[in-house]
Every structure is written in structure tokens, then in C-alpha cells.
Amino acid sequence: MTGLLGVLAAALLACVLMASPAAAQGLRSGGPPVVVTDQAADAVLLLDGERTRWSWSVIDDLELADLDARQSWPNPSEAKTQVLNGRQYLLAAASGGLAAVVGYPGGEVYWATDVGGENAHSLELLPDGDVAVVASTPGFVRL
Incomplete structure (x- = not known):
């Protein structure tokens, strides 16, 4: 990784490694990925150690064009994965108001x-x- 994304990923990884030796060992040995939001790129990233395993953004998703992502997706603030009925999903929310669940x-x-x-x-x-x-x-809270 290069540039700001690389610096942010390295900083996050350093925080995780300092906070939990067990988590550090898991990351080094191919443990579960870390899910983060990248507000500069308006994206969600799944990091596996020092590499980006997967990324997603509303900006690039044509299925969500009607939600005016430029207005509703600034500052993604939460991202996490969750399993329901044997399928894994990414859940993401942004301060601009957009919330999404994607496979x-x-x-x-x-x-x-x-x-x-x-x-x-x-x-x-x-x-x-x-x-x-x-x-x-x-x-x-809305359902």
C-alpha cells in the first residue's frame, strides 16, 4: 500500500498490535481480517495483515445510484461483518445518512x-x- 491509505492501515495495525498480543498473532498468522472505513476514499476495506483483501464503496455501486451517494455517503463511520443464515454480509453506515448491507x-x-x-x-x-x-x-433507532 502506498500513500495515505498505507499510512492509515499501518497506524491501525500498530494500534491493534500494541493493544492485544493475541490479536497481533492472529493477524500475522492469517487470522480474521480487520474491517475499517477509509473516509478519504469513501470506502470500506477489509485488511488482512498489511494488504487490502477486499474493498467496497457506495460511490462505485450502480445498484445504489438512486441514493445520491455523493450526498449520503460522506464520512463512512462504521463497517463490520456479520453472518446471517450462513451468509456473510458487510454492514456499513456513513454520517451523511446512508446505511447498507451488502453480501x-x-x-x-x-x-x-x-x-x-x-x-x-x-x-x-x-x-x-x-x-x-x-x-x-x-x-x-429505525427498523
């Missing part, structure tokens, strides 16, 4: 919405397949 590693959109610039900062895929979105301004 990993295929990137197909399972669910997405724009909560209207309400500072979406977390989401959860519920056992029945519904999605809960949390926004800190004005302070709500």
Missing part, C-alpha cells in the same frame, strides 16, 4: 437506505433479516 465477498446489495442526513453511525442485521439503524442526530 461479502460478492458485494451484492441486500438492503440500503438513506436516513436523510441524520448522522447514521451504526446498524445491525437482526435475526429475522430486518435492519436496525441508529443515528445520533436527532437520536433514533
Whole structure:
């Protein structure tokens, strides 16, 4: 990796390694990937040690063109993976209001919405397949 992305990835990796020797050993031995948001690139990255294993961005996803990603996807603030019914998903939210659940590693959109610039900062895929979105301004949880 080069440039700002490489510096950010190295800084994140250093924090993880200093915080947890067990996590450090897992990363070095091919343990689970680390999911991060890259606000400069408006993307979500899955890092495996020092390399990017996979990336996804609303900006590049034609299925989500109607959600006006340039307005609703600034500052992606959360990304995580979750398994439901044997399938793995990436869950991502951005301060601009967009929240999405996409299949990993295929990137197909399972669910997405724009909560209207309400500072979406977390989401959860519920056992029945519904999605809960949390926004800190004005302070709500929506299903």
C-alpha cells in the first residue's frame, strides 16, 4: 500500500498490535481480517495483515445510484461483518445518512437506505433479516 491509505492501515495495525498480543498473532498468522472505513476514499476495506483483501464503496455501486451517494455517503463511520443464515454480509453506515448491507465477498446489495442526513453511525442485521439503524442526530433507532 502506498500513500495515505498505507499510512492509515499501518497506524491501525500498530494500534491493534500494541493493544492485544493475541490479536497481533492472529493477524500475522492469517487470522480474521480487520474491517475499517477509509473516509478519504469513501470506502470500506477489509485488511488482512498489511494488504487490502477486499474493498467496497457506495460511490462505485450502480445498484445504489438512486441514493445520491455523493450526498449520503460522506464520512463512512462504521463497517463490520456479520453472518446471517450462513451468509456473510458487510454492514456499513456513513454520517451523511446512508446505511447498507451488502453480501461479502460478492458485494451484492441486500438492503440500503438513506436516513436523510441524520448522522447514521451504526446498524445491525437482526435475526429475522430486518435492519436496525441508529443515528445520533436527532437520536433514533429505525427498523
